Amino acid sequence: MQDVCTTGERLFKELDEYIKSINATPDKLISVLQKAQEIFGYLSPQVQQYIADALNIPASQVYGVVTFYNFFSTTPKGKVQIKVCLGTACYVKGADRVFERFLEELGVEPEKPTKDGQFSVHAVRCLGACSMAPVVLVGEKDFYGRMKPDMVPRIIAKYREVKS
Amino acid sequence: MKPILVLVSVDSNSVLLGAKQFVNYLREALEKYNLKDSVDVLETGSMGVYTQGVVMAVFPDDVYYSVRSVADVEKIVSEHLLKGRPVLSLEIPRERLKLVVEKEKVTEEVRIVLRNIGVIDPRSIDQYIARDGYFALHKALFEMKPEQVIETIKESGLRGRGGAGFPTGLKWQFTAKAQADQKYVVCNADEGEPGTFKDRLIMEGDPHSVIEAMIICGYAVGATKGYIYIRGEYYGSVENIQKAIKDAYDYGFLGENILGSGFSFDLTVRLGAGAYVCGEETALLESIEGKSGRPRLKPPYPPTNGLFGKPTVINNVETFANVPQIILNGANWFKQFGTQGSPGTKVFSLVGNVVRRGIVEVPMGVTVRELIYKFGGGLVGGKQLYMVQTGGTAGTFIGVDKLDVPLHYESFRDHGVSIGSGVILAMDEDVCPVDVALNTMEFFEHESCGKCTPCREGTRLAVEILRRMSRGQGKREDLDTLRQIAITTQEASLCGLGQSINVPLLSILDNFREEFLAHIGATACPRGVCRFEKPVTKVKTRV
Ligand SMILES: Cc1cc2nc3c(=O)[nH]c(=O)nc-3n(C[C@H](O)[C@H](O)[C@H](O)COP(=O)(O)O)c2cc1C
Ligand code: SF4
Ligand code: FES
Numbered sequence: 235m236q237d238v239c240t241t242g243e244r245l246f247k248e249l250d251e252y253i254k255s256i257n258a259t260p261d262k263l264i265s266v267l268q269k270a271q272e273i274f275g276y277l278s279p280q281v282q283q284y285i286a287d288a289l290n291i292p293a294s295q296v297y298g299v300v301t302f303y304n305f306f307s308t309t310p311k312g313k314v315q316i317k318v319c320l321g322t323a324c325y326v327k328g329a330d331r332v333f334e335r336f337l338e339e340l341g342v343e344p345e346k347p348t349k350d351g352q353f354s355v356h357a358v359r360c361l362g363a364c365s366m367a368p369v370v371l372v373g374e375k376d377f378y379g380r381m382k383p384d385m386v387p388r389i390i391a392k393y394r395e396v397k398s
Numbered sequence: 399m400k401p402i403l404v405l406v407s408v409d410s411n412s413v414l415l416g417a418k419q420f421v422n423y424l425r426e427a428l429e430k431y432n433l434k435d436s437v438d439v440l441e442t443g444s445m446g447v448y449t450q451g452v453v454m455a456v457f458p459d460d461v462y463y464s465v466r467s468v469a470d471v472e473k474i475v476s477e478h479l480l481k482g483r484p485v486l487s488l489e490i491p492r493e494r495l496k497l498v499v500e501k502e503k504v505t506e507e508v509r510i511v512l513r514n515i516g517v518i519d520p521r522s523i524d525q526y527i528a529r530d531g532y533f534a535l536h537k538a539l540f541e542m543k544p545e546q547v548i549e550t551i552k553e554s555g556l557r558g559r560g561g562a563g564f565p566t567g568l569k570w571q572f573t574a575k576a577q578a579d580q581k582y583v584v585c586n587a588d589e590g591e592p593g594t595f596k597d598r599l600i601m602e603g604d605p606h607s608v609i610e611a612m613i614i615c616g617y618a619v620g621a622t623k624g625y626i627y628i629r630g631e632y633y634g635s636v637e638n639i640q641k642a643i644k645d646a647y648d649y650g651f652l653g654e655n656i657l658g659s660g661f662s663f664d665l666t667v668r669l670g671a672g673a674y675v676c677g678e679e680t681a682l683l684e685s686i687e688g689k690s691g692r693p694r695l696k697p698p699y700p701p702t703n704g705l706f707g708k709p710t711v712i713n714n715v716e717t718f719a720n721v722p723q724i725i726l727n728g729a730n731w732f733k734q735f736g737t738q739g740s741p742g743t744k745v746f747s748l749v750g751n752v753v754r755r756g757i758v759e760v761p762m763g764v765t766v767r768e769l770i771y772k773f774g775g776g777l778v779g780g781k782q783l784y785m786v787q788t789g790g791t792a793g794t795f796i797g798v799d800k801l802d803v804p805l806h807y808e809s810f811r812d813h814g815v816s817i818g819s820g821v822i823l824a825m826d827e828d829v830c831p832v833d834v835a836l837n838t839m840e841f842f843e844h845e846s847c848g849k850c851t852p853c854r855e856g857t858r859l860a861v862e863i864l865r866r867m868s869r870g871q872g873k874r875e876d877l878d879t880l881r882q883i884a885i886t887t888q889e890a891s892l893c894g895l896g897q898s899i900n901v902p903l904l905s906i907l908d909n910f911r912e913e914f915l916a917h918i919g920a921t922a923c924p925r926g927v928c929r930f931e932k933p934v935t936k937v938k939t940r941v
Binding site for chain 1: 410411413414415589590591592593594595598629630631632633668669671672673674685686687688689690691692706747748749750751755756787791821823825829834837838841844845847
């Protein structure tokens with residue numbers, strides 16, 4: 235318990251420093267939320283309240299913004315997020331079968347993390363790499379192009395051990 | 399300068415083929431063979447062709463390679479660079495280079511927006527300057543009055559490349575005329591139209607052209623602050639734009655008293671948080687202000703009431719990228735390309751089942767047929783073309799009977815073929831229109847911001863009906879209901895998202911009516927695509 239608490243405090247301190255460093259005004263709310271999600275992994279009610287207080291805006295406004303944008307999540311996601319593009323260019327090349335295969339192999343529903351918290355699978359819109367359709371993005375930067383369902387197990391294996 | 403130059407095409411698409419890894423390996427190999435002092439390696443932006451591997455060019459020999467593995471790189475270094483023997487097996491045949499090599503391009507290709515892409519190192523401001531970069535800014539600041547800049551843009555006939563085709567000069571003029579203590583210039587780099595990746599390649603391959611244009615615009619309309627709103631997922635674009643902004647400050651093109659002219663301009667990057675509707679100009683402004691990106695009621699329009707309520711110019715990346723060349727070469731030069739109503743060029747993204755997928759810049763008025771067969775190299779595996787989506791998700795679905803329609807900003811009104819953001823998605827006979835329509839409407843259902851009822855409910859209903867059809871439970875009256883939904887949503891919605899769903903929906907219903915009918919009362923999808931009893935996984939969150 236002790237441990238968790240201090241980690242939590244450390245994270246809030248990090249957020250606080252960021253807010254101070256950019257001299258945050260209400261129009262910077264989205265940047266602050268982006269940073270907070272990077273720090274905490276997701277935006278819990280406590281984190282949202284904290285930001286509302288820091289920027290001096292109503293918590294309901296923060297909540298409205300958080301739920302509006304796809305990027306923000308109010309529940310934990312997997313350490314490794316697998317994003318499968320279902321944009322039209324990918325879709326017509328069989329992206330839905332790739333998406334289903336990920337869900338099957340991991341035994342999860344979309345958006346929900348696996349039991350061990352390692353993975354979550356997300357359907358996303360065009361990633362701007364359409365000439366390589368179908369496209370999968372693992373984490374923030376690892377792109378896989380011309381995906382076939384058979385390539386799915388290998389990709390999962392590669393990220394089994396990765397720590398967020 | 400070293401005697402040999404190797405150009406490697408590194409962009410978000412070629413990175414997927416291992417471009418970064420090849421560059422690293424190339425550097426190591428040069429070290430290993432002691433060639434470091436005689437060979438320069440330059441990472442450039444897109445060289446256009448992806449389907450063949452990563453493009454690597456060796457100068458002055460003028461040999462182009464397609465590289466698929468580090469073993470290929472090793473071969474090129476040990477054979478060509480070390481011994482001077484080109485590796486024939488990896489060479490890209492001349493005729494396939496049409497898309498790539500500037501000096502060998504076919505007459506139809508014209509590079510205005512893409513002139514530097516694949517030619518310069520986008521991270522080097524010096525290389526941009528060496529290709530006349532920031533000359534237009536200098537010309538505007540010292541040889542032209544703000545009104546003359548606006549007059550030139552108006553005269554050129556440049557129209558917005560973000561999809562709607564609004565005359566850029568007029569937009570600037572409205573903003574210039576508005577009286578206010580503060581005005582803004584905003585670049586719409588939220589590229590979200592599925593299938594489009596031109597703005598990304600422009601920002602990754604030639605970021606300074608966009609920055610230069612925004613400063614010129616600021617001077618013309620009297621704005622001193624600019625924002626570039628970039629899609630959060632576009633890491634490569636963000637990096638290159640941020641580096642470019644920093645360099646522009648260091649060189650005195652941004653900041654106080656630019657080049658001693660007395661004009662000052664500041665530029666900031668803002669990242670999107672993943673909502674398609676934020677590409678709509680007023681939603682984007684809301685988002686920059688830190689709010690939910692829900693569109694505003696128009697009028698008033700941004701030129702009078704934009705960011706923080708102040709007069710604001712908002713233009714697309716590609717629109718801006720045209721500006722420096724127009725200022726440098728004049729309106730008449732620009733008007734020699736394209737059609738009378740839509741002068742200049744357009745950057746198209748060729749995707750789907752074409753042989754050469756990638757981007758190509760050609761004069762307005764090009765036909766879909768030319769794009770697919772001449773520039774795209776036809777269909778993979780010699781298959782038959784069946785359906786083409788033009789202009790993006792909010793664009794049109796056409797059959798092969800409309801391939802010869804020239805594309806420009808009137809081609810939708812005149813022929814029902816939309817140019818939109820420039821997507822050409824070619825589909826062969828393995829697709830099913832019902833399935834594609836469902837995917838398209840699911841996209842709109844998810845991206846509808848929910849602010850107004852017709853769009854929120856209309857997209858939901860359309861998805862419900864199409865989903866039923868794709869499971870084999872469609873009814874004849876469904877087709878009429880879908881039409882009704884399309885028309886009502888178009889007429890009653892608040893913003894361009896809801897107002898444009900009739901375009902894809904009606905075009906696919908009309909052009910592929912037979913296929914929709916064939917799904918009704920059938921026991922299996924006539925095209926073998928829809929899974930008639932498959933439980934549908936509802937896609938919730940898209941990032
Ligand atoms: C739903 C929706 C999404 C849009 N997305 C984009 C986009 O991603 N990029 C863009 O430049 N314009 C987009 N637009 C068009 C903008 O509203 C606006 O017309 C454009 O930024 C104006 O710039 P331009 O005149 O240079 O084209 C979108 C419009 C709508 C209705
Ligand atoms: S038309 Fe759709 S996206 Fe636009 S404001 Fe209405 S609900 Fe939102
Ligand atoms: S449609 Fe998937 S990357 Fe563009």
